Amino acid sequence: MVGPCTLVLFGASGDLTKRMVMPAIFGLMRRGLLSPECRVIGYARSPMDDEAFRERMRTAALREPGAGDEAAWTEFEERVSYIAAEYDGEDAQGYAELARRLAAFDAGAGARRLFYLATPPSLFAPIMRHLTEAGLAGNAYQGADGAWARLVIEKPFGHDAGSARELNAEVTRGYDEDDVFRIDHFLGKEIVQNLFALRFANAIFEPLWDRNTIDHVQITASETLGVEGRGGFYETAGAMRDMIQNHLLQLCALVAIEPPAEWNPRAVRDEKVKVLRAIRRMAPEAVEHEAVRGQYGAGSIAGERVPAYREEPKVAADSTVETYAALKLHIDNARWAGVPFYLRSGKRLARRATEIIVEFRPAPHTPWAHAGGDGDVVRPNLLVVDVSPDAGIILQVEGKRPGQTMGTQTIALDYCRVAQRRTVESPSAYENLLLDALRGDPTFFARADEVEAAWAVVDPVIASWAAARPSDVPTYAAGSVGPAAAEALLARDGRRWYDAAEQIACAIEGQHTHELRRASRRADDDSQRS
């Protein structure tokens, strides 16, 4: 259990605190992983007293109340308070009040503080500066009597490699790198952490995990949602900055990572950085062939008409911001030379899914493959990591198609979903990551050099796209699979994008047919015997 400490939430009146952070804090407490002595201080400009803030947080924390949750919250909320103040400028008087409150809490519990920056990114640096000036930054009192001060920073971390470097410089003025937790909630997902177990705890996968056996890798994050009222923010970001630079490159690094020599934050993150640095920087002339962008037009999702991106509130009528991006990446190292990694992410697409698909090379020789019989098509094996919505790992293999002729059909070996289902209640990604931060374990957080290396991958593409005219950005209909150019990106290589749900359904259907036939054969045998 994490001992007494104080969590200070900057931007506490915002969406993230309400939807993710506070429910995660309360979840940890309910699981007995956080001392009931822990305190929470919300800090934001919105005028609210402690009571109003508690009420707001109560609604958030008890969205789906379980047995005893209401009573537990009533006890916990005594330790929740709020400071209404400016983050920066002449009127930023709140830091003195924060210091006073923390000192009063420390008297009983020791100086253990987690500062969570859940504000717009332009405020990250000013808040850190004020914390340093108020003597609250980590370097100021670290180490005394088990004291610590840690910093959790939300995405986006910078808007290119240069701004990320500047922000990192600001961070290191107040904190040791190991006390900084740049959050990427994908890394907190059980199924994503499972990639390490899959590769390094199973003798069957690692020997196959390279250019000799793997044909290519696809990583997809596809959303049905649009910008959901965050048009102003999205205009400064786009799919490349919002999804690919962080979430998708993190997944890519985990798929491609070399085995860390030991299990500790340094060893794991060293290996991730090596992958990111090995990704070939896209030359301007390559961007045209290996990067795709698009912007959603009007269309329909689940039978409902939705507006075009350019019609969304706070979006320019001639915006060139991409709501879809796809890349073909090359990892220039001995393991992956010649194996393309295709990444894609978009909004307002036909389906909601985050998945990794590893396609293996075809079997070198299948004796009956040219017999012209039924089922002589041998499909490549796929490893499907369904990050969401279902969280599972499925290996697709070919099995004999039941019948008198030799032929195959695809069968799903449901490696992980079954085990996952047995887990009574999986904690949320935010719970996992908050707990790690409170324990001081940054393994599943992005280190400074990692963030900068990830920006270095996308910066050349963003730079090439910067001079776009509105007509340069292809439109795709909301509710479609995305721009045609993304299909062409793979088609040029003789490949196609997979849809994991379709693959799984197909393979399970094959298995089902197999099982039905087996059952009917058993019934036949039984009736002959009797």
Ligand code: NDP
């Ligand atoms: P919000 O836009 O809701 O902002 C959080 C709070 O910051 C607001 O309640 C507001 O509080 C204050 N704020 C907003 N705009 C300004 C401004 N221009 N100047 C000063 N203060 C401002 O953000 P979210 O809660 O959605 O997100 C917080 C952080 O987390 C952001 O960095 C975001 O990119 C990141 N993030 C959010 C996700 C989400 O799902 N919401 C997902 C992943 C990351 P007040 O006015 O009371 O001070």
